[in-house]
Amino acid sequence: MDRRENLKLLIAGSIGAGYLLTTGCTPKGEDPKNLKLVFDYGRTEEEKLHDAKLMEETFFTERERKMIDILVDIIIPKDEISCSATEAGVPDFIDFMMRDYPKFQVTMRGGLMWLNARSLDSYNKEFTACSEEERMTIIDRIAFPDQALPEDGQGVAFFNQLRNLTATGFFTSKQGIADLGYVGNRPNEWDGVPEEVLQKHGLSYDARTLEVCLKKEERNMIANWDAEGNLIRS
């Protein structure tokens, strides 16, 4: 691909990235105040500006993005419990991380090139043009680090990075957290491990633990102590 075309795709990509469509392209040199500050989760003004600038760009070209979409769904497919990585928005997250942590970039871009080179070597076509069977033959060479051939080391490093980012992107998405069954991050009254879980593990709370620990019904009662520092329980 020639450089000019690459550039065009980058610009097109920034609109199509789907992260936040409210973010337009701000020409260089424009007052940063005009950047749309779209994130609001306790950010300082500097942080808002930093993120808004990152959101102005896209890392993957359209061609690369097609590969990423295929690859992340190989790593985390839809199953009986939850959706696939693409449905959970993982490619957008990975694209953002490339911009947020530029050290990822060479391994990622180079790895995609490596993958295409292997596809061309074996099947005389690029990875996206390969059949599913052909793709998996190449992926199997690099997906299992302990079994991979030494000459595929670079591909293994790439796939490890992609596996990490895909897994983390998926399991930190709304769908992934529901899949995992994490049920916290909401007001709670912690009262210890459920009895049936304790039993399963052959564990229990000893009498002293039960005596000194919080009883949930006393949470909202204002604490008082005697002169020796003994909490007055009631």
Add this chain to the structure above:
Amino acid sequence: MAAKVLAEAGYKVALMEAGGDYDPAKEEHRTQMRWPWESPRRGAGTVRPFGDFDAAIGGWDIEGEPYTRKNGTSFDWFRSRMLGGRTNHWGRISLRFGPLDFKRKDQDGMGDNWPVSYDDVKPYYDKVDKLVGVFGSKEGIYNEPDGFFLPPPKPRLHELYVKKGAQKSKVPVIPSRLSVLTRKINNDRGVCFFCAQCNRACQVYADFSSSTCLVKPAMKNGQTDLYTYAMVREVLTDDKGMATGVAYIYKPDMKEYRISAKVVILAASACETARIMLNSKSKYHPNGISNSSGVVGRYLHDSTGADRMAFMPSLLDRDRYNEDGVGGLHVYSPWWLDNKKLDFPRGYHIEYWGGMGMPGYGFGFGMEQNRKLLLDKMGVPAPNGGYGASLKKDIRRIYGAFVGMSGRGESIPQYDNYCEIDPNTVDKYGIPVLRFHYKWTEHEEKQARHMQDTFEEILTNMGGQLMGTKPGADAQYGLAAPGRIIHEVGTTRMGDDPKTSVLNSYGQAHECKNLFVVDGGSFVSQADKNPTWTILALSWRTSDYIVDQIKKLNL
């Protein structure tokens, strides 16, 4: 603390803050109760070092505010530029120093004794407990003094495994002591609702940060004026060497301003306070204010730290329930051995971690080496790496199956571990910056070696499979780099002899009687306890002393 005590005593206080105002109850500052997907980086630490939702604004490196290091030594300096500083995100571990901790030289001949004893500080620890709130349990351990405790939360599942494993090694495990309100202590602050996010700062003020628990009451009666974005450059003095106020740069307009005061109290954090004092040069104080001894910046010391992690096969395929609890450990191990029988002089405590916490950036990483931990029904390990539905399933299975422990220990303060003014560098405000010189000694290395042995023993006793390799001598037994535990203290230490100390036992500068230091700078030695509770107690004690001295017309 000083601002609160003095404002409530009726004095006018100008509170200088180098960062902005901060209040976790305000929606625009709130990072608590956010989901990972609200952050485009899913909470990664690329902007804030402890993650996108951590309350600390600042970090190891702040743009335009450099520091340097000398002779290839290492020291990492964490700064928060915000009201309340690092108390907004800290671990809330609130341990009193014990009687032995104030008099270590008497026991091992190393370092120096404090000029105060536990009995001097105890009444203030008691007051801090009641004012701020701390949970814990009365244990009657001599050097781990009990306080006025709120009830601790019950241990989590992995913490019960820890208890069992540690018992076999005769390591005590007791309820942790954190400044988190498991019960209400007054009507100004809420009660903990168990989201495990104290590091994000609490919107109902159910944990301690100086911004929510001290500055708020200090502002209440109108006696305190808060100056934000005010970067203090130096303490101003008159021709008799007495402090007359401070000069500061107001960050938004980059202009210098001066504010006058009858008493100047420094609480900028140990190193920043030393920096201000060293930069406060005058005819009377040519070496920096109250520094004819040359001790300002010396005896800088941080806690030691090392950790280890294990995989627990018995915690595979866990039943799901809300295990968040308070922000941090529900149990810990206080130091339990006698150093006279060991080859290193000071102790450490152990903190434990694990459980089914909220996934954030990094969750699911490492399957290229961890997947083999999962065995199928025939006992055959899964291949490392991989992809597909089986990978997805294995990540679910492994959730909540890792347990770790961290040792936090006491180091021996050294004259040669110090911060000084770098003669060649200023920050963007034109203020000369600090240059650090810090090396661990064999004492800390031997202590870290002992930690590693203990960690392996407990983790193995718990049925854990150790992760990674045990760090050896070449890696200083996993000893964290100086500064990394963020307990740095000692730079303006107190003592009875003005030749070897900067402050007297009330935190008053030996050579400038209306200058006081109420941060960790005054520490003679940092016990294996986290410093916050002692900083608060000593600060209150100093504030009472200031009120008393003003009344006696000595100030």
